[in-house]
Amino acid sequence: MHSSKAATLRRQRFDQYVGVYHQDMYRYAAWLSRDKTIAEDVVQEALLRAWKSLDALRDETSAKQWLLTIVRRENARYFERKRLETVDIDNLTASQAALLAVEDDKELDDMRQAIYELEDDYREPLVLQVLMGFSTNEIAEQMELKQGAVLTRLHRARAKLAVKMER
């Protein structure tokens, strides 16, 4: 009876995190992998891993960073054997193109494509800062970089996007 109650509480805790952070997990995975289908798979694997190691999460306030770290690792595992650093923007698979799909908004379309074309090193800190609201310190921790390197990448990422959007 006692262990059943503990299991129920554990599941409730898990569902609560998933409810709050699922969107962040998916968007992070999507922009890391640049593929909607792969993002769904990565999130599935990440949820499974999070469920198994939920008891390791002691600090409730770091749940978001914990989940995104799991997503990052699952994405790395996914691409461990075949990393596609370059993507031919004119020859995307349906699942890749789905990430860029917008409706009647050229400016949004252009910006999404420009972000899509950014190198991983520049795109990821941008996603963590703009979408996830991470500080540069938190990004450095997440990406295992020095803060100076994060600042440089963010500065260069915006410079690249600004140039692309001026064309």
Added chain:
Amino acid sequence: MNCEEYREAIAADPSFDGAAGHLSECSACQVYRKEMLALNQRISRALAIDVPQLDVPELPEIGAEVSPESSTSMSDNVVALPKRPILSPVLLGLAATVVLAAFVGFRMVGSGVEYPTLGDELLAHIDHERNSLVVTNVAVSDARLTSVVPADIARLDHGAGLITYARSCVIKGRSVPHLVIQGEHGPVTILLMPDEMVSTPQTITGESVKGVILPVGNGSIAIFGEREESLDQIEKNILDSVTWST
């Protein structure tokens, strides 16, 4: 702080609010700051892609759970039992039999998470993932196939057929490749289970599908198709195409 330093700082973090003195005196940097804030808004909008409906995977039961309160109160509340004499080998054997019978009984009855048989779990999974059963001639990419069927699980030749769906799924608590190929009468589901051993081929019949679980090495491969589908040739093709790496 000069103009270059300020612009680097604001481009790295648009919320940067330092160097107020420089900003108040430099109209060019004021313009640059506005541009960066506008750019950031556009980036934020572009990154906020639509999120599909949440699909939580089947979660395995977590064994040997001990809640914090129970673990801390054990020494205070539990009275030590008197030592029992060591069981004889005969009694140990009897006890093991009872435990095994209880375990088998539990598996047979099911608990809502466990399925009575592997076949039942596979049928439930296929039903759960009906979106995979699409008639199409569009193959999944090699990259996707490689990621779903990595080299450390199995090697898959092209003779398997036109693979139109590939996804890692959880069966019996393990992540396994779930593939769909196109058969004569519709999509055919293939589940590669390198760690799920069966001793003999098992025929499975669902409401609208039929299938077989074939023993392959130390694992098994499940193949399910429409009732009208002739699975013999597909079974042969799959068995010829798949080689376990483990």
